[in-house]
Amino acid sequence: MEGLQIAAVLRELPELPRATLGWRFPAEDTAVLALAGGPELVLRYRPPSPELALARRAGGGGPRTPFQKQLAARARGPLVRAEQLKLDRVVIFEFGGEDGFVEVPPTRLVFELTGRNANLILTDLEGRILGVDRPVGPEQNRYRQVRVGLTWTPPPPYEKLDPRTLAGPEALRPLVGRPLARALVRHVDGLGPRLAREVARRAGLEPEREVGEADLEPLARALAEVMADPTPSEDVSAPSWREETAAALRKPLLAALERRRATLLRRLDDFARARADAGKAERWQRFGDLLLAYAHQLPPGAERAVLEDWESGEPVEIALDPALSPSANAQRYYRRARRARARAERADREEAAVRSEIAELEREIERVRTLPLAELQRRHREARRQTDAPVGLRRTAPGGFEVRVGRNRKENDWLTRSARSEDVWLHAQGVPGSHVILRTGGKSPPLEALLYAARLAAYHSKARGEKNVPVDYTLKKHVWRPKGAAPGEVLYTQAKTLFVDAEPPEDA
Incomplete structure (x- = not known):
């Protein structure tokens, strides 16, 4: 804006x-x-x-x-x-x-x-x-900090032309010889890139052209129009807060549906490969029969055998595992044939249901794309209730604060993603271990609760049993999973460190 x-x-x-x-x-x-x-x-x-x-x-x-x-x-x-x-x-x-x-x-x-x-x-x-709402410490900005107890200072002063007090087109002379849109943003107060292009459009000028003397009068008229009505007339308008809220709620719903759809499409690919392998099942079955029939003729440790097929009279070359006996190699081919037939039968049995589910998912994706804000909020609340299921170890810290401990990568990822912004996230410093979430409910947890959660983080890590283990902690809103990272892999900022013994609390 x-x-x-x-x-x-x-x-x-x-x-x-x-x-x-x-x-x-x-x-x-x-x-x-x-x-x-x-x-x-x-x-x-x-x-x-x-x-x-x-x-x-x-x-x-x-x-x-x-x-x-x-x-x-x-x-x-x-x-x-x-x-x-x-x-x-x-x-x-x-x-x-x-x-x-x-x-x-x-x-x-x-x-x-x-x-x-x-x-x-x-x-x-x-x-x-x-x-x-968003504290700014020296880590984010060395020159202008915004924290409780400090004095708020306005952004640095600047000097620009005030379009409300311009005395005619001549006041815009500093723009002459400069690219129009960039010059408007740099020299005229209240204009950003979008409104600068709007001024250019209303003046009938190209935003990238250099400003000439003859352009000042139409620019002054267009600037007055934009001051009176700063609504861009471009096709793409800035989304309202309702639209952005709806988009934010719609995104995870669509992502879950798209993930499920991608999984089912991969299953169809698996079915196609299973049918292709089914054509090889008879061949693998024949390899097993030939190996059993000629087992007494095969030398130990052979990597392949050329055997005559008694039905066709043609020689058949068969790859062998030299570490296995001829009969064990035959059983290996029989297992291949059985698995190939079973996969093909499963494909025939399940494909119709999978295609039906994909069609329903595609219809649901289209519905979600047009859902109103109220329905998106309802679905979001429902999803929150479902994700509140007991995942990870659950403990109660001093003061009644709930603590969750992830037991594997999947639980670590889920606990961190589902935690609220003001919850406390903890992890043993520099070693693999559990993600620990101290649920605060928006309150400031006492030191005893933090130490309790830190001991759990140290105990459920590779540092178990050691003394004086460093455990980092920060608010969940300062923790994020980098793009492309594996589940459970995160980066974090604004952390503090507690030193605890990696032993479980008395009630854990």
Whole structure:
């Protein structure tokens, strides 16, 4: 979302200050603020496509993450101010707070719609950070950190032409001699690559051409039009937050169906090979008969034999395993023949059912591609309930926290993929071992629970029995499986290390 588009949304806000009716949360990366007597303000803060929008009924329920709980509790009272910094992709919302039995002081909510660095930050009126959706430490950015307790600082200042105050076409003279689209992005505030191309289109100019003196007047007119209505007229428009949420929910459903379909297609290939091998079964059976009939004539250790087929009178060459006797080689060919016939019979028996299942899967894939958001959410909840089945060892850490321990690659992969973003992931440092998940439920686990889980990680690793074993731990959201990696192989960041003895806790 680009600066002029953000400004257009803020222009549509009803007059402030205005009472608010609370927060709702349709997803872990989406917050909806209901305004009294007006539309709902939708803040979608997932990188790399954050969005600010107004909606009538955006849906949603209670908080889903610790930050959302904090947002609902502390960003309260009337919305007194909504300010965009210049035409940059940063908006500050100020809330007046609430009086009552529990007083809620005024706060500010900073929405940084800055692509892959998008973030939502809660501060007090002095700018001290109270909460943040995506903390930024020195590992991610040495120059600008965003963490609780620090003071929020705006992005670095810049100097660009403000299209709201341009004094005619002459103000665009710095663009002359430069490639049009790139010059607009570099010199005019509020324009990104998409709106820059839109300005060029409305001016009737090619985005890559160099700007000439004669282009300034049509450019000024087109820029004024885009300021009034920054909706790109290209065929491909930016997806709304609902469309992106639906796409995110649809993707794993389609992936599971496609995986099953690929498995069944491979099974059809297996059936075709089985039928091809069935034609060899009679030949292998004949090899076994000939080897038994001429076994007394074959020398030990032979690698092949040439025997006369008594039915055709033709010589037949047969490959042998020199480590086996002639009768054992015959039994080997008989087993080949039996397996080939059995596979062919299975292919004949199962192919119709497999083809029927493939046809139904293809119909289901088409249905899922058109499912509405509500049905996708229902299916997602159902899938979560099914994947909550007991996989891995289950233990209870001090404080009542559940701990899961993977016992093989498949369980390691499943536990890590199914863990929630605020769960704690642990693994013995530098040695093969189990993935351990400490389920936090959005709470901060005590040290005793972390040590308990760390001992399980050390015990269920190649370091079992050793003393002072390092165990790394980090939040699940900082753990990912690289593209092409085997199940259970992951990378992780922002880890800390505990040193424990690789012995099981007393109750494990």
